[in-house]
Amino acid sequence: MHVRPIDPATATVTIKFHLEDPDGLTGKGQADVTVVAHRGMNILEAAMASGIDIEHACGGVCACSTCHVYLERGAGDVSEASEAEEDRVEEAPGLQRNSRLGCQCVLNGDGPIEVRVPAWNRNAVKEGH
Numbered sequence: 001m002h003v004r005p006i007d008p009a010t011a012t013v014t015i016k017f018h019l020e021d022p023d024g025l026t027g028k029g030q031a032d033v034t035v036v037a038h039r040g041m042n043i044l045e046a047a048m049a050s051g052i053d054i055e056h057a058c059g060g061v062c063a064c065s066t067c068h069v070y071l072e073r074g075a076g077d078v079s080e081a082s083e084a085e086e087d088r089v090e091e092a093p094g095l096q097r098n099s100r101l102g103c104q105c106v107l108n109g110d111g112p113i114e115v116r117v118p119a120w121n122r123n124a125v126k127e128g129h
């Protein structure tokens with residue numbers, strides 16, 4: 001997946017990530033990571049560009065559910081879920097009302113946005129291979 005780099009001089013969207021498996025996602029133990037990203041990026045892209053390695057088995061085209069995250073704050077600052085996303089996210093383990101696919105959730109306001117990244121996404125993928 002092509003990830004656009006973040007330019008800190010022009011990035012405006014604040015996202016606080018709560019990582020349930022910080023070691024697995026970043027190689028570090030820090031569970032709360034705040035990043036600043038660009039409008040037009042999606043949550044998966046913003047995470048990847050910031051060193052948070054969220055799974056994305058299909059490469060960000062809404063064909064898996066491994067980029068499943070919980071949007072805990074900032075629903076008004078991201079795109080609404082399409083029908084395709086809603087259908088797909090229903091396959092994710094641990095589905096909640098605030099479940100989103102990171103690759104389909106586009107930043108269109110400056111936040112602050114808060115996103116929880118569940119730990120078992122990675123585990124589900126690892127066990128499947």
Ligand code: FES
Pocket residue numbers: 055056057058059060061062063064065066067088101102103104
């Ligand atoms: S990466 Fe596959 S649906 Fe998001």
